[in-house]
Amino acid sequence: MLLEIKDLHAxxxxxxxxxxxxxxxxPGEVHAIMGPNGAGKSTLSSVLAxxxxxxxxxxxxxxxxxxxxxxxxxxxxxxxMFLGFQYPVEIPGVSMVNFMRAAVNEHRKYKGEEPMSxxxxxxxxxxxxxxxxxxxxxxxxxxxxxFSGGEKKRNEIFQMAMLEPKLSILDETDSGLDIDAxxxxxxxxxxxxxxxxxxxxxxxxxxxxDYIRPEFIHVLYKGRIVKSGxxxxxxxxxxxxxxxxxxxxD
Amino acid sequence: xYKQYIELYGQTADTxxxxxxSVMNARRNEALERLAKAQENIAPATDGPMSENIxxxxxxxxxxxxxxxxxxxxxxxxxxxxxxxxxxxxxxPYDVFHCDVPNMSTLLYFLVNDQYYDNPRDNSxxxxxxxxVGGMLEFAARFPEVAAKYYDKxxxxxxxxxxxxxxxxxxxxxxxxxxxxxxxxxxxxLINVLQGDVPFMVNRRLMVIIENGAQxxxxxxxxxxxxxxxxxxxxxxxxxxxxxxxxxxxxxxxSVYTNRIASTLIRxxxxxxxxxxxxxxxxxxxxxxxxxxxxxxxxxxxxSGMAIADGDQHVDNYSFIEHAAPYCVSNELFKYVLNEGAxxxxxxxxxVREGAVKTEAYQSNKNLCMTDExxxxxxxxxxxxxxxxxxxxxxxxxxxxxxxxxxxxxRGVTEKEAKMLMMFAFMADVIEQVRLEPLKDRxxxxxxxxxxxxxxxxxxxxxxxxx
Ligand SMILES: Nc1ncnc2c1ncn2[C@@H]1O[C@H](COP(=O)(O)OP(=O)(O)OP(=O)(O)O)[C@@H](O)[C@H]1O
Ligand SMILES: [Mg+2]
Numbered sequence: 200m201l202l203e204i205k206d207l208h209a210x211x212x213x214x215x216x217x218x219x220x221x222x223x224x225x226p227g228e229v230h231a232i233m234g235p236n237g238a239g240k241s242t243l244s245s246v247l248a249x250x251x252x253x254x255x256x257x258x259x260x261x262x263x264x265x266x267x268x269x270x271x272x273x274x275x276x277x278x279x280m281f282l283g284f285q286y287p288v289e290i291p292g293v294s295m296v297n298f299m300r301a302a303v304n305e306h307r308k309y310k311g312e313e314p315m316s317x318x319x320x321x322x323x324x325x326x327x328x329x330x331x332x333x334x335x336x337x338x339x340x341x342x343x344x345x346f347s348g349g350e351k352k353r354n355e356i357f358q359m360a361m362l363e364p365k366l367s368i369l370d371e372t373d374s375g376l377d378i379d380a381x382x383x384x385x386x387x388x389x390x391x392x393x394x395x396x397x398x399x400x401x402x403x404x405x406x407x408x409d410y411i412r413p414e415f416i417h418v419l420y421k422g423r424i425v426k427s428g429x430x431x432x433x434x435x436x437x438x439x440x441x442x443x444x445x446x447x448x449d
Numbered sequence: 450x451y452k453q454y455i456e457l458y459g460q461t462a463d464t465x466x467x468x469x470x471s472v473m474n475a476r477r478n479e480a481l482e483r484l485a486k487a488q489e490n491i492a493p494a495t496d497g498p499m500s501e502n503i504x505x506x507x508x509x510x511x512x513x514x515x516x517x518x519x520x521x522x523x524x525x526x527x528x529x530x531x532x533x534x535x536x537x538x539x540x541x542p543y544d545v546f547h548c549d550v551p552n553m554s555t556l557l558y559f560l561v562n563d564q565y566y567d568n569p570r571d572n573s574x575x576x577x578x579x580x581x582v583g584g585m586l587e588f589a590a591r592f593p594e595v596a597a598k599y600y601d602k603x604x605x606x607x608x609x610x611x612x613x614x615x616x617x618x619x620x621x622x623x624x625x626x627x628x629x630x631x632x633x634x635x636x637x638x639l640i641n642v643l644q645g646d647v648p649f650m651v652n653r654r655l656m657v658i659i660e661n662g663a664q665x666x667x668x669x670x671x672x673x674x675x676x677x678x679x680x681x682x683x684x685x686x687x688x689x690x691x692x693x694x695x696x697x698x699x700x701x702x703x704s705v706y707t708n709r710i711a712s713t714l715i716r717x718x719x720x721x722x723x724x725x726x727x728x729x730x731x732x733x734x735x736x737x738x739x740x741x742x743x744x745x746x747x748x749x750x751x752x753s754g755m756a757i758a759d760g761d762q763h764v765d766n767y768s769f770i771e772h773a774a775p776y777c778v779s780n781e782l783f784k785y786v787l788n789e790g791a792x793x794x795x796x797x798x799x800x801v802r803e804g805a806v807k808t809e810a811y812q813s814n815k816n817l818c819m820t821d822e823x824x825x826x827x828x829x830x831x832x833x834x835x836x837x838x839x840x841x842x843x844x845x846x847x848x849x850x851x852x853x854x855x856x857x858x859x860r861g862v863t864e865k866e867a868k869m870l871m872m873f874a875f876m877a878d879v880i881e882q883v884r885l886e887p888l889k890d891r892x893x894x895x896x897x898x899x900x901x902x903x904x905x906x907x908x909x910x911x912x913x914x915x916x
Contacts, residue, residue, distance in 0.1 A: 248859045252851070276861035288856040292874025301870065302860040309861075341874075342856075358860060 200264070201226050201366055201397050202247075207258035209246045215256070216242045218422035224366065229398045231408055231433060234419035235441045240401045241285050243419065244368045248282035249275050263365070276302075277309035279365030283355040283372045285401075290342040295354075298342050299324065299361055306362060327360040331387040348375030356387045363391070368399045373407040385410030405437045420444055450522045451488040451610050455481065458617050461533055468535040469620040470589040473654075476601040480616035487610030518794035518826050519736045519765040521611065524680055524708050529650035532562060535620060542566055542642050554887065555638035555668065558582060558623060562643060563651040563681075565621050577631050580665075585622035585654060595626065599658055603686045603714035609738070611710045615652045615684040622654030629690070630662040636885055638668045641681070643707060648678040655683065657697070661690035661718070666698075666885055673703040683711040689721040691745060696724040696884055700895075703732045705760065712738040719745025719774070724884055727754040728892065729764045730899045739768040743777040743805075753782040755879040757899050758791035765794040772805040772838075781812040784879050786872050786900075787823035797842070798830040805835050812842040817849060817875060819868075872900050 202224040209217040216239050224230060232240055246253050247260065249272035260267040262278060270278065290298070303323070304314040315323070328338055331353045343351050352372050359367055369388070373381055388398065388411055400411055408416075408430070416432040417424045420441075425448050426432065436444075458465065458481060466474045532538075542559040556575055559566035565584030572582065581588055589596040604612050623639055641653060659665055673679065689695050701709065709732060717723055727737050741750050756764035770779045785793040795814045816825045829842040849871050857867035876896055883889045 248855075250855050250859075252855075271864070272855060272858035273861050273863050276859055282859050284856065284859075288850070288852045290850075290853045290856070290871065290874070292877050293853075293857075293870045297870060298857065298860070298862065301862045301866050302857075305861045305863060305866070362860065 200224075201262070202267075203261045204247075205259050207243075207246070207260060208256045209242060209253045210256055211242075211253050216253075216422055217246065219258070220419075220422075220424060222417065222424060224397050224399070226365070226397055227394045228415065229392070229400070229411060229413040230415040230417065231411075231413040232399060232401045232417045232419055232424075233403065233433065233436055235444075238419045239422045240419050241370055242422075244282050244370045244399075244401065247275075247368060248272055248280060273305065276362070276364075277306055279396075281359050281362060281364030281367045283352075283359060283367065283369040285370040285374075287343045287346075287351040287355055289344045289346075291344050293342050295338050295340060295342055296324070299358065302358075303361060323361065327357055330360045330390060331356045332383050333357045349377060349380045352376055353380060353384060356384050360387065360391055363396075365396045366399070367391075367396070368401070370401045371403070372400070373402050373404060381406060382410065405433055408433050418444055420448055450491065450525045451484050451614060453528075454525070454614055454618065455484060455488065457531075464533045465618065465620060468533065470586045472589040472593065472596040472600050473585065473619060475597070476605070477617050479605065480601070480613045483605070483608065483613035484610055484617055487608060487613060490608075515767070515796060516736065516765075517796070518792070519734060519763065521710065521736070524710065524734060527648050527678065527680070529648050529680055530645070531618070531650050532564070533620070535564060538562065538564070538644060540642065540644055542640065543570075555636045556582065558637065558639045560621075560623055560639065560641050560653055562645070562649070563619065563621060563653045565623060566642075575635055577633060579628045580631055580633055581624060581626040582637055583624060585624055585656070588624040588626065588656075592626065595658065596624075599656060599686065599688055601686075602688070603716055603740070603742075604684050604712075607712070607714070607740070609712065611682055612684055612712050615654065615682045615712075619652040619654040619684070622656065624655075625657045625659075625665060625667055627659050627663040627665045629660040631660075632663065633665040636666045636668055636888070638670065641669065641671045641683075643671075643673040643679050643681065643703070644675050645677045645679070646675060650680045651682070653681060653683040655685035657685065657687040657695065659687075659689045659693040659695045662692045663690065664694040666696040668885075668888060669697065669699045671699070671701040671703050671707075671709065673707045676704055676706055679703075679707040681707065681709045681711070683709065685711070685713045687713065687715040687723070689715065689717045689723055691718040692720045693718070694722045697726075698883065698885070698888060699725075699727045699737075700892075701727075701729045701732050701735060705731070705733045705762065707732060708734040710736045712740065715739070715741045715750070717741065717743050717745065717748040717750060720747040721745065722749045724751045724882065725753070726751075726879070726882055727766065728879075729754075729756040729758070730895065732758075732762055732764065734763040734765075736765045737767070739766070740771075741769070741779065742771045742773060743779065744773050746774045747776045748774065749778045749780075751780045751782075751882060753780075753879050753882045755783070755876055755896075756785045756787075756793055757876075757896065758785070758793060759788035760791065762791045764792075767796050767798075769798045770800070770810065772799070772801040772808045772810060775804065775806045775808070777805065778809045779811070781814075782879060782882065783814045784876055785816040785825060786819065786875065787816065787825060788819045790820075790822045792824045794826040795844075796826075796828045796830065799832070799840065799842070801831075801833040801835050801838050801840065803834045806837045808835065808838040808840070810838070810840045814844040815875070816844075816846045817872065818846055819848070869897075869900050873897055
């Protein structure tokens with residue numbers, strides 16, 4: 200089992216947003232989480248990545264059999280968790296190169312490996328940039344600063360490629376992408392897929408699912424997973440919207 | 450508080466003058482009067498408007514220079530030793546600093562405490578003919594007219610008691626003199642070395658004369674070698690002629706027991722261009738004053754600085770830029786990162802005089818307070834007596850962006866390293882100002898080391914000497 204979430208509750212301030220999430224993910228699986236705006240999808244991904252803005256009030260999460268909730272965000276990353284942000288953060292003055300070098304070397308340190316040489320590192324950057332066709336110019340700029348919406352999303356997948364995570368949570372990585380970029384990014388995700396890793400895509404659109412083809416679809420509504428099914432569930436949502444989910448649950 | 454120094458001068462004037470030069474001696478009595486006046490003007494302890502409800506030391510001395518957030522009284526109070534007899538210290542700064550790196554590309558000079566260190570290595574071969582770099586006493590002997598023409602010209606315009614005190618007590622100093630149209634290619638580096646084992650006061654005097662069309666760059670490094678308590682006063686008078694270029698970079702890496710009150714007084718003629726950049730990395734209490742007078746049309750000045758402080762460090766920068774002629778440009782950028790209980794202060798006054806049309810004056814002060822205990826005071830002060838000018842100022846005090854820290858941590862960068870990267874990025878534009886590539890690289894390393902806490906001990910010139 201890669202990830203096991205049991206009855207997870209989380210709040211921000213005194214507002215409870217996640218109200219009992221249960222979810223199990225095995226290596227090699229691809230899951231999609233859908234659900235109306237404000238349902239708690241980004242909150243779930245933030246909580247799994249360890250965003251200190253949220254407080255877990257109840258429940259548990261095991262990642263590779265280890266207590267995920269006890270780990271710092273960086274430890275979760277070293278253990279193989281990756282969050283592709285819905286809104287990637289701009290960090291003026293911090294170059295992509297320095298940021299990625301720090302990240303890669305911390306991962307290596309955790310595995311007991313030596314830091315990468317400068318030339319090996321640049322080679323790795325070049326190789327992984329190709330996966331998402333990320334312009335070299337972007338890689339030389341400050342993190343996300345002045346990147347277009349689509350460029351930011353490509354940059355997320357580039358970082359995923361650099362870090363080779365076990366579990367990738369991609370929060371609306373498809374939004375803001377033009378048709379070509381959507382194809383490039385989806386193909387990038389598919390290339391990185393293996394028997395040992397798993398992916399959760401959070402999306403509102405069937406388009407992405409046509410490329411990535413998840414086996415499991417979950418509907419998150421008001422802080423709970425209210426429905427789970429196969430690919431046909433996504434098609435049904437595409438056709439019928441969320442009204443019937445609301446009716447069933449309110 | 451100036452009283453003990455007035456008395457000291459009364460008792461030791463002969464000794465002081467006997468070990469100095471006539472150019473310096475000629476200015477003492479007038480400075481003594483200014484000092485006496487500053488003593489009379491000491492206001493009773495009151496809280497300045499900015500210091501309401503803040504239980505931190507507030508200086509009692511209010512004058513035009515407003516020592517509102519640095520307790521000058523406390524700095525001047527101890528019974529310091531002074532080396533009035535000019536006893537030679539048994540220090541070879543070259544040994545201490547291991548500066549004899551063969552490919553070193555600065556010309557190196559030392560003030561050991563406040564004494565010019567007679568350089569056994571003759572740099573003069575590397576200097577263009579006519580340029581003087583060296584001690585005040587030698588300069589006054591070789592160029593008596595030039596020395597008399599400039600010495601104390603700017604300092605005497607100020608009511609600041611500490612500047613007067615320096616003029617009364619200073620016996621020696623450092624001079625950089627570049628005659629008309631000469632360009633000094635190699636950067637000049639002056640290292641201020643402090644050594645002693647009892648509380649000690651040094652009064653350093655620097656004079657820079659860059660004549661019309663001349664160019665030079667000066668790097669001044671403050672290094673303290675010993676853990677004794679020091680008070681260093683420093684007055685630097687800078688005269689920059691028409692179309693001349695001058696850069697002055699000051700880098701302070703002193704022990705936490707070293708306190709410094711420094712004033713850099715700059716006068717610029719038409720179309721001159723000056724860059725000054727003051728960097729405080731380690732210190733006790735530091736107060737830097739920058740007075741820049743733009744006297745000739747089209748002069749351009751850049752005044753920048755940074756402070757990285759933690760523990761009980763205290764860094765106070767005051768600037769006063771006077772636009773007295775049309776078409777001048779001034780650009781100010783000061784940044785602070787304050788950790789733990791560090792305190793910072795910045796006050797920037799800009800005065801645009803009548804007739805100074807088409808002035809462009811920009812000021813920016815940005816600060817990061819990393820803890821709840823750190824304190825920053827910032828105050829812009831614009832006085833504009835002319836239409837048709839472009840002026841702007843901005844000040845911010847903030848914390849690091851939590852979202853950005855989380856973003857980096859989510860990629861496996863530790864919290865400490867994420868903060869490091871951001872603090873370093875925060876300071877980058879101050880380093881970018883530097884117009885000396887090798888110094889820029891050196892500063893990047895030093896600043897990074899400072900943030901990593903690897904600069905607890907001064908490594909002297911292995912860090913900043915071998916550019
Ligand atoms: N920092 C915050 N402070 C207060 N409320 C928040 C905060 N972050 C999220 N919320 C609230 O939590 C709820 C869930 O938000 P979340 O971003 O998880 O939704 P989502 O399912 O990702 O929506 P979308 O599809 O629009 O991205 C919303 O009501 C939102 O307003
Ligand atoms: Mg969301």
